[in-house]
Amino acid sequence: MNDTNASEAPLDGPLYKGVKRRLTDALTRGEWKPGAAIPAERRLSERFQISVGTVRKAIDELVAENILIRQQGRGTFVASHNRERELFHFLHVVPEDGTKQYPDVQLQSFARGKAGRRTAEALRIAPGDGVYRIRNVLRLDAVPVIVDDIALPAQRFAGLTERQFRERRSTIYNLYQEAFGISVVTARERVRALPADESVAALLGIDTGAALLSIRRIALTYRELPVEYRVSLVNTVHHEYWAEIGG
Amino acid sequence: MNDTNASEAPLDGPLYKGVKRRLTDALTRGEWKPGAAIPAERRLSERFQISVGTVRKAIDELVAENILIRQQGRGTFVASHNRERELFHFLHVVPEDGTKQYPDVQLQSFARGKAGRRTAEALRIAPGDGVYRIRNVLRLDAVPVIVDDIALPAQRFAGLTERQFRERRSTIYNLYQEAFGISVVTARERVRALPADESVAALLGIDTGAALLSIRRIALTYRELPVEYRVSLVNTVHHEYWAEIGG
DNA sequence: TAGTGGTCTAGACCACGTG
DNA sequence: ACGTGGTCTAGACCACTAC
Numbered sequence: 001m002n003d004t005n006a007s008e009a010p011l012d013g014p015l016y017k018g019v020k021r022r023l024t025d026a027l028t029r030g031e032w033k034p035g036a037a038i039p040a041e042r043r044l045s046e047r048f049q050i051s052v053g054t055v056r057k058a059i060d061e062l063v064a065e066n067i068l069i070r071q072q073g074r075g076t077f078v079a080s081h082n083r084e085r086e087l088f089h090f091l092h093v094v095p096e097d098g099t100k101q102y103p104d105v106q107l108q109s110f111a112r113g114k115a116g117r118r119t120a121e122a123l124r125i126a127p128g129d130g131v132y133r134i135r136n137v138l139r140l141d142a143v144p145v146i147v148d149d150i151a152l153p154a155q156r157f158a159g160l161t162e163r164q165f166r167e168r169r170s171t172i173y174n175l176y177q178e179a180f181g182i183s184v185v186t187a188r189e190r191v192r193a194l195p196a197d198e199s200v201a202a203l204l205g206i207d208t209g210a211a212l213l214s215i216r217r218i219a220l221t222y223r224e225l226p227v228e229y230r231v232s233l234v235n236t237v238h239h240e241y242w243a244e245i246g247g
Numbered sequence: 248m249n250d251t252n253a254s255e256a257p258l259d260g261p262l263y264k265g266v267k268r269r270l271t272d273a274l275t276r277g278e279w280k281p282g283a284a285i286p287a288e289r290r291l292s293e294r295f296q297i298s299v300g301t302v303r304k305a306i307d308e309l310v311a312e313n314i315l316i317r318q319q320g321r322g323t324f325v326a327s328h329n330r331e332r333e334l335f336h337f338l339h340v341v342p343e344d345g346t347k348q349y350p351d352v353q354l355q356s357f358a359r360g361k362a363g364r365r366t367a368e369a370l371r372i373a374p375g376d377g378v379y380r381i382r383n384v385l386r387l388d389a390v391p392v393i394v395d396d397i398a399l400p401a402q403r404f405a406g407l408t409e410r411q412f413r414e415r416r417s418t419i420y421n422l423y424q425e426a427f428g429i430s431v432v433t434a435r436e437r438v439r440a441l442p443a444d445e446s447v448a449a450l451l452g453i454d455t456g457a458a459l460l461s462i463r464r465i466a467l468t469y470r471e472l473p474v475e476y477r478v479s480l481v482n483t484v485h486h487e488y489w490a491e492i493g494g
Numbered sequence: 495t496a497g498t499g500g501t502c503t504a505g506a507c508c509a510c511g512t513g
Numbered sequence: 514a515c516g517t518g519g520t521c522t523a524g525a526c527c528a529c530t531a532c
Contacts, residue, residue: 073529
């Protein structure tokens with residue numbers, strides 16, 4: 001942690017981009033833990049031998065990307081995955097009346113298997129590479145609304161156990177972060193409508209063939225590295241998926 | 248255009264927020280047209296009697312909101328709605344293979360009516376207020392994929408004619424901008440899955456009851472003012488809705 | 495009181511687009 | 514050659530948090 005300005009020199013391009021790079025490098029190495037404060041701007045400017053304004057510009061971008069969080073008078077902190085953040089940042093399925101609830105997650109199955117073509121492509125691994133497959137049912141307001149099928153690359157989640165999943169106390173992304181040092185910072189989603197198959201219909205208590213929302217999510221960590229592939233099937237009779245464009 | 252620093256003084260809060268306010272005021276008044284350049288940063292700083300850095304900070308935020316566009320060496324421009332921008336900014340339905348196409352829009356119907364409860368709420372007008380109702384069918388790659396039902400508040404779109412809609416040369420949002428000075432800058436969307444009814448199934452060439460994506464969009468201009476309510480029904484057999492979270 | 499981020503300044507110099 | 518936005522500096526002062 002003392003030697004953040006080690007590593008090679010990214011001489012080209014603006015100075016602040018290099019600073020941003022060094023900061024995300026340090027984050028990737030786990031030098032500063034989620035929830036902890038990074039050094040003060042004045043200290044970083046001394047350490048890097050540059051002006052505070054340049055440090056601020058680098059931090060500005062990381063704040064805009066929801067990787068760091070500024071708090072006036074307190075410091076700048078590494079974003080962490082807690083219930084609050086999940087609710088307002090990564091869970092885009094909401095009741096139609098708008099009142100948000102914490103989901104109740106029930107583990108349905110846990111297995112280790114091999115990546116198929118589609119999963120391999122999403123996770124940028126080779127077909128046949130090891131993956132963990134988890135199925136969860138999410139209840140909102142005590143009603144089962146979402147079935148999540150999650151695929152995780154075994155290489156990055158070495159030693160993951162069903163127990164960890166079943167006994168985790170916070171969110172799933174918090175588990176990735178705490179147990180494997182993997183911080184999800186971005187997600188790309190593709191949404192379509194399709195009819196419910198029998199097994200999902202049973203879990204959600206709806207008719208086979210009813211219209212369901214399918215959300216295919218690729219979750220990424222720093223540097224656009226994919227760490228999770230997730231297919232969510234959502235009963236949208238009383239819930240909706242929301243998105244904001246621009247603004 | 249010479250007197251941008253007129254109007255009342257928003258003394259509280261940071262200076263740059265006041266500058267941002269004065270800039271969006273000028274945009275709302277139509278002082279600078281879409282596609283045109285706003286005055287250079289140095290000129291604005293002289294006009295407002297503040298430093299360039301503060302002007303830049305105000306412009307920074309407007310650029311982040313896709314309201315202004317900076318181009319090094321050329322100037323700073325008011326964002327305009329053209330085909331390119333629609334494609335990469337407001338049209339979130341894409342073929343599953345990822346290759347984007349310009350949609351071919353066919354006007355199905357145009358009428359003037361009164362706002363129902365739902366439309367009135369979305370547009371923040373009173374139930375019973377006048378609205379224009381437009382139905383379009385969008386073809387992607389010559390195949391009908393989307394049915395759009397658009398509601399526009401008659402008060403803001405006074406004198407809108409079917410002819411304008413039928414003969415417009417660029418995008419629909421470009422029409423709002425050119426003919427009514429209304430710039431859509433944000434959209435909030437709610438997505439769900441539902442079965443196709445007969446009339447839509449016929450337009451899209453699918454079976455009644457097939458699973459469709461329903462996108463309810465409220466489009467907003469500067470200052471969060473709603474200007475369009477749109478319900479899109481999408482056949483997602485070969486197309487998807489995409490969204491990005493964070494990053 | 496001490497330390498943090500937030501705002502604002504005044505200026506130098508660079509990179510880019512245009513004529 | 515000129516005007517534009519982009520980067521970087523060095524410093525002052527304010528607003529907020531914590532002790």
